[in-house]
Amino acid sequence: MKHYFHPMSRAVGTHWMLIELEADHEQIVIDFTKGENNTPEYRAINPMGKIPALVDGQVVVTEAAAICAYLADKFPEKGLAPPTNSSERGKYYRYLFYPGTVLEPLFTFEQMGIREYSPQSVGFGDLERCLATIEALTPKEDWAMGTQFTAADVVFGGTLDFAVQFGWLKSPSPKVADYVARIKNRPAYRESHDPSWYA
DSSP: OEEEEOTTSTHHHHHHHHHHHTOOOEEEEOOGGGTGGGSHHHHHHOTTOOSOEEEETTEEEESHHHHHHHHHHHOGGGOSSOOTTOTTHHHHHHHHHHIIIIIHHHHHHHHHTOOOSOGGGSTTOOHHHHHHHHHHHSOSSSBTTBSSOOHHIIIIIHHHHHHHHTTSSOSOOHHHHHHHHHHHTSHHHHHHSOGGGGO
16 A cells, blocks of 8 residues: 655544554655645646545545545454444444534634634534534543544544644633543554654
8 A cells, every 4th residue: 555645734644544553555755845746646646636645556545534434444353443334334434524524614714714604504504513513522531432442533533633733622621632632642643643743
């Protein structure tokens, strides 16, 4: 597998996922500050020119949550996803897709100072509902799916970590703060979030 990566991108989360899985892969750094994401070669992999991307033989996967979902299912013996025939898959999918389809657009609007919009016209509704949903989805203990850490924690927990770190989630509740602390205490998290990259 080839993992197209840059330490200042969402590829940090997919890198974390690969380390959690102990998955053999080639890490290929794409330096977007030099325009390497806009070369014809990389655009042939991801026409969006975004990072990350994963190439597994003839399979190309883009979008961080999709990569995490793909990897979890590729290595079922690692237990980072409920079995495909499990009723838990619905809950699991919610954790995977809520951050990218709801939280990131909301936080983008908030950062841009866009306040005048109809909550009925956007997929994320409004800040109040999003914050209430974060609180409802955040586990009081252990992980999103219970005692087993899964890709849901990489995607949902990783998004909350990012939101707290960059001030998007300005006043996280004690429950959210504790969950983020558990996330950051994982060895694979610490290995994939190398502070020297950001110095």
